Amino acid sequence: MSERLWYLKRCSLFERISADELARLEQVSRWRKFPRGSMIYFPENAADTAFVLATGRVKLCDLSVDGKESILAFIEPGEMFGELAVLDQSPQDEFATAVEASSVVAIPGDVLRRMIESMPSVSLGITKLIGMRRRRIERRLKSLLFRSNRQRLAHLLLDLVEQHGRPAADGVEIGVKLSHQDLAGVIGSTRESVTLLLGEFQNEGIVRLGRQKIVVLDDEPLRTEIGLPTKIKASSAEPVAEENKGDTPWRPRYPVARKRS
């Protein structure tokens, strides 16, 4: 069995298709490697291609006019990316960068489209995949609106723990090399602010910092920072945050106003 085939099988999208279909897919797909920091696709380079990440880490970015880099998502092995480009011809202004040395399987757009139309399981899988991404990004959107930098960063750390966390000695380590600049690109802040806030978190015993490494020691303060789902009546009345009946135990500390000591 070829290496490429093995990686394709690892992608949950293709786990239920027949062996010969998989072999055929492997024949028409291409295998490419990218060193750390290189571009996998460009905005103009609207190659009609979807990718499956085999090894490494990839980030999907976007450059604004003033040169600031927004990071839309991180991709980890087994995930597909660039799949929207094969569905419609909308101008893609995002690009993908290998955060670490990565290898990807490139699937031509027509092949993927044929699979979608002929194989219901693939079709449903793609739909769910795109839907999951949409949910994730909607969640991120909500986490950015109306929230302070500190809350955004807390939210981001929780997301990173959930998506890329790996157990460490004293907590959960985030398994992606991320500079403060990268983190700022995700939450729409600046490098300096992120440095400052992470320092605060460390002083408060919430995280332990290393070079391009973050270990979350205690995620409970981060959760309270954001405000756990509290049911609020739809009226415009003042949301007095008590009346927390049910299974979510949380202490209603100061919701928004945050002052560092």
Added chain:
Amino acid sequence: MSERLWYLKRCSLFERISADELARLEQVSRWRKFPRGSMIYFPENAADTAFVLATGRVKLCDLSVDGKESILAFIEPGEMFGELAVLDQSPQDEFATAVEASSVVAIPGDVLRRMIESMPSVSLGITKLIGMRRRRIERRLKSLLFRSNRQRLAHLLLDLVEQHGRPAADGVEIGVKLSHQDLAGVIGSTRESVTLLLGEFQNEGIVRLGRQKIVVLDDEPLRTEIGLPTKIKASSAEPVAEENKGDTPWRPRYPVARKRS
């Protein structure tokens, strides 16, 4: 032909399915009306149902802990919404509100899932629909990161003109009744700031304001506001426009050199 059937046919998703399939869909769907301001579905109310808006306007919202309302999207007649809830069982914390008196067709989740699995055209349509929404929301995310309130509002106005614009005597009128509070909920700002900025736009001759009404007289300044005319091409010290020859990944000087002059 029943009224409901007519509205279902108007939904692009079902325009290509056979007449008897459509009739069957009409039988299992339900027809419901909602007065202005009423809730169509709640967060807890995880009814396994997708909706097609027949008449009126609907907004998809989300309440944060401090009572602020984020608006995720506006839905117009013929569009489907709530479709993600039928694909996975992720906890939905958003809710839908009728901005105007609305009538919707409710499609049970199992029916929609069966249609997705058995009818490729519906499946592909759903996938494209969700993908389009994802693109839209990714675009909005980027329009919020790193941008001032004024830029966000400019971006929002352009989006509204594009999606809900109708020609007026002296410009394009936004065809949805929106309070400044609503606008603030979309761009993550406050009611007062929106009032202020809209006043500025009016003084500059960009828009004309009425009660819950906005007419965009000239969208060019709005485009400039965002940064469309400043074609970023390699004029600055931005190394992104590096030539990439063919398949060989180019050597990474540095992932993305962020430099501000």
Added chain:
DNA sequence: CGGCGTATGTGATGCCGCTCACATAGCCGC
């Protein structure tokens, strides 16, 4: 091992935009 470039840390300064506290104006039901 010494040099260079990136990653991180820290302070001063200024302004955008949120908060709070009002005033005014249309709309609607009775």
Added chain:
DNA sequence: GCGGCTATGTGAGCGGCATCACATACGCCG
């Protein structure tokens, strides 16, 4: 019309955070 509601307008005050300008630490590579 009258009272109440929602939508809009306006100002004072200030806090968060972006910006700028540095210093330091760590890693890579000759």
